[in-house]
Amino acid sequence: MSQTLQASTLLAVPLAPLVGSALAGIFGTRLGGNRLGRALCHSMTILGVLVAFVISALTLHSVASEGARFNETLYTWMVVGGLKMEIGFMVDGLTAMMMCVVTFVSLMVHIYTIGYMEEDEGYNRFFAYISLFTFSMLMLVMSNNLLQLFFGWEAVGLVSYLLIGFWFNKPSAVFANMKAFLVNRVGDFGFILGIGLIAAYAGTLNYAEIFSKSPDLALITFPGNDWMLVTVICLCLFVGAMGKSAQFPLHVWLPDSMEGPTPISALIHAATMVTAGIFMVARMSPLYEMSDTALNVVLVIGAITALFMGFMGIIQNDIKRVVAYSTLSQLGYMTVALGASAYSVAVFHLMTHAFFKALLFLGAGSVIMGMHHSQDIRYMGGVRKYMPITWLTSLLGSLALIGTPLFSGFYSKDSIIEAVAESHLPAAGFAHFAVLAGVFITAFYSFRMYFLVFHGKERYDPNPDAHHHDDHGDHGHHGDGKPHESPWVVTLPLVLLAIPSVVIGYYTIDPMLFGEFFKDAIFVDAERHHAMHGLEAMFHGPMAMAAHALSTAPFWLALGGVVVAGYMYLIHPAVPAAIGRALRPIVVVLENKYYMDWFNENILARGARGLGLGLWKGGDQAIIDGAVVNGSWRLVGWFSGVARQLQSGYLYHYALLMILGVFMLMTWFVWLNP
Numbered sequence: 001m002s003q004t005l006q007a008s009t010l011l012a013v014p015l016a017p018l019v020g021s022a023l024a025g026i027f028g029t030r031l032g033g034n035r036l037g038r039a040l041c042h043s044m045t046i047l048g049v050l051v052a053f054v055i056s057a058l059t060l061h062s063v064a065s066e067g068a069r070f071n072e073t074l075y076t077w078m079v080v081g082g083l084k085m086e087i088g089f090m091v092d093g094l095t096a097m098m099m100c101v102v103t104f105v106s107l108m109v110h111i112y113t114i115g116y117m118e119e120d121e122g123y124n125r126f127f128a129y130i131s132l133f134t135f136s137m138l139m140l141v142m143s144n145n146l147l148q149l150f151f152g153w154e155a156v157g158l159v160s161y162l163l164i165g166f167w168f169n170k171p172s173a174v175f176a177n178m179k180a181f182l183v184n185r186v187g188d189f190g191f192i193l194g195i196g197l198i199a200a201y202a203g204t205l206n207y208a209e210i211f212s213k214s215p216d217l218a219l220i221t222f223p224g225n226d227w228m229l230v231t232v233i234c235l236c237l238f239v240g241a242m243g244k245s246a247q248f249p250l251h252v253w254l255p256d257s258m259e260g261p262t263p264i265s266a267l268i269h270a271a272t273m274v275t276a277g278i279f280m281v282a283r284m285s286p287l288y289e290m291s292d293t294a295l296n297v298v299l300v301i302g303a304i305t306a307l308f309m310g311f312m313g314i315i316q317n318d319i320k321r322v323v324a325y326s327t328l329s330q331l332g333y334m335t336v337a338l339g340a341s342a343y344s345v346a347v348f349h350l351m352t353h354a355f356f357k358a359l360l361f362l363g364a365g366s367v368i369m370g371m372h373h374s375q376d377i378r379y380m381g382g383v384r385k386y387m388p389i390t391w392l393t394s395l396l397g398s399l400a401l402i403g404t405p406l407f408s409g410f411y412s413k414d415s416i417i418e419a420v421a422e423s424h425l426p427a428a429g430f431a432h433f434a435v436l437a438g439v440f441i442t443a444f445y446s447f448r449m450y451f452l453v454f455h456g457k458e459r460y461d462p463n464p465d466a467h468h469h470d471d472h473g474d475h476g477h478h479g480d481g482k483p484h485e486s487p488w489v490v491t492l493p494l495v496l497l498a499i500p501s502v503v504i505g506y507y508t509i510d511p512m513l514f515g516e517f518f519k520d521a522i523f524v525d526a527e528r529h530h531a532m533h534g535l536e537a538m539f540h541g542p543m544a545m546a547a548h549a550l551s552t553a554p555f556w557l558a559l560g561g562v563v564v565a566g567y568m569y570l571i572h573p574a575v576p577a578a579i580g581r582a583l584r585p586i587v588v589v590l591e592n593k594y595y596m597d598w599f600n601e602n603i604l605a606r607g608a609r610g611l612g613l614g615l616w617k618g619g620d621q622a623i624i625d626g627a628v629v630n631g632s633w634r635l636v637g638w639f640s641g642v643a644r645q646l647q648s649g650y651l652y653h654y655a656l657l658m659i660l661g662v663f664m665l666m667t668w669f670v671w672l673n674p
Helices: 007-027 038-066 091-116 124-141 146-164 171-202 207-212 229-244 253-261 264-273 271-285 292-314 320-337 341-370 388-401 408-422 428-453 486-514 533-538 542-549 553-571 573-582 585-591 593-646 651-672
Strands: 071-079 085-091
Touching: 007 038, 007 071, 007 085, 007 091, 007 124, 038 091, 038 124, 038 271, 038 486, 085 091, 085 124, 085 146, 091 124, 091 264, 091 271, 091 341, 091 486, 091 533, 124 146, 124 264, 124 533, 146 171, 146 229, 146 253, 146 264, 146 292, 171 207, 171 229, 171 253, 229 271, 229 292, 253 264, 253 320, 264 271, 264 320, 264 341, 264 593, 271 320, 271 341, 292 320, 292 428, 320 341, 320 408, 320 428, 341 388, 341 408, 341 533, 388 408, 388 428, 388 486, 408 428, 408 486, 408 533, 408 542, 408 553, 428 553, 553 573, 573 585, 585 593
Parallel strands: none
Antiparallel strands: 071 085
16 A cells, blocks of 8 residues: 555545535625625635545546545444444545546636636535535545445535535426435435445445455345345345436436526536436446346447437437536446446546536526526527637537547547457347437437527527526526627636646546556456457557547447438528428327426326325324323223223122122033033
8 A cells, every 4th residue: 555645634625625615605605693794605615626626636646647545444433243333535546536536627617616606695605505516426436335435425415415505596497306315315225235235245335445345245145035035136226326327217306406506506416416327337347246137237228328318318408407417328328338248448538528518507607697698599699609608619519518529538538349249248238229229319419409509590589588587596607698708707717627628538538448547446257258359459549549530430420410401500591490290109108208307296296195195094093092002091991991880889889799600610610520
């Protein structure tokens, strides 16, 4: 273990944002008397995240260049039998990369928020929330045990609930945050069952100890049937990942979460929180490698999400919801890579996606500001000449998203497609079709949005909401109806996010996928799962990979998506409407989100309500209260009433009862012995 990583230094990473959050949340709000002004609150929280980012960057440098590692328990909370509940850090390549992604994106969002939330009444409260989220996510990724992981897991869910419903006077925001909370509880139920099974059979919650016992766990069958215990554990853990990382059918909360302010869409629902499930499965790779059944389930769920959520992006008109469904689809790509045992490819795409998706979300927010709170892309157009910085950075983000050669998204996305093609699992065929078809779909909906927003004729006047200012103000961005470029606190994060969106894939693909960057963090059984070996055999450097891509199907599918989108929305705008009329039944299904919300609200929710009423009326009131509680006292009262009649106090009554008793005993003995 290298001595270059010190516990005290690592502690500062999560604690710095926590301190900033506490100061802003207490003394910058009515809770503490509004003692701190806006400038001081955003300065403290930004400083806390900046400190965390600097230390994270230095830690990443030590891990990558010096092979530094850290795995120690810092505090033992309690010991129950032989089970230790501890707080500690594990820092390796996977952790160090996640620390940098979380803190850098969070830092950009903090700076961006100064401009976006400029005139919002909850300014200080918002900064307190996003700093608290940063602390929670860092505790999750830095943990060396499942207890601390679960703490961070639930903490990011709580802060997400607070941020989605940040505008709590808005009914749709309140509904959305409750929906996110409830759906995530479904996933968390499976997650905690998986943790409980590990604690019961491994006798520990520490990662290193669990992984050392994984070969023994792989030999145990689940009590009562012939299921393998490790398969049950992996599936339970993956249910948690399905909720947090919004995989079908637990994806329904993420599009509605767009009701929150745009900065949290970038921070939580693109770059960090929704990737927690991907991170967790990658961290648990020694367990997943023991179960092909679990890997096949992961493959299928990821493929369904990647393909069918991409279809949803095609029909969206709200600029934020287009990006939201894009996030769902890309999370499906990451999940597919996990199922193909290409864990390093999954977290590589997690990293590249974090930068360009945060860029696209913040770019969408900049457009919303410039368009005076209009979010409908049908009433935009020609924004490029009014918002050049937002236009250029959004273009770079879109090119990265569709996998343009040399851009960061290309290296990670193409690696996923190739890894699935190399996988020998039964579900790999369907998964490969889904991710390949998803390339065209992604390019189409991405550039549909891009062309409608930044090119073509200006369509501002027909928009009935063009001059509407909602209850939360216009963030101080008023104008004459024409778009305008955003202030520097908004455009600077766009520029800084655009840089890694373009170049980071080129420089990191070799060490992250084929080097030793993840050597201690990710385990792959190369004898059983050959995807990474096949990828390595085909890789001859990032430039050669980009050149070779020009002759592959993903490149031409992406190009086809861009061309078709340009033709339909710039050259012949009547074509989409005609296709929509011809395919009306399919459009209706997409507009109703595959009827998943209807099913959840009318079948599951009403069924659960009926079951609850039945248990309340029949079980609680009739059986427990009526029969057991009330019935028992009524029975006791009846016996008491009878006994009370026998206790008259007259001697001749007692004598009569004694004679009757003796007579009954004599009769009984005579009957038994005739």
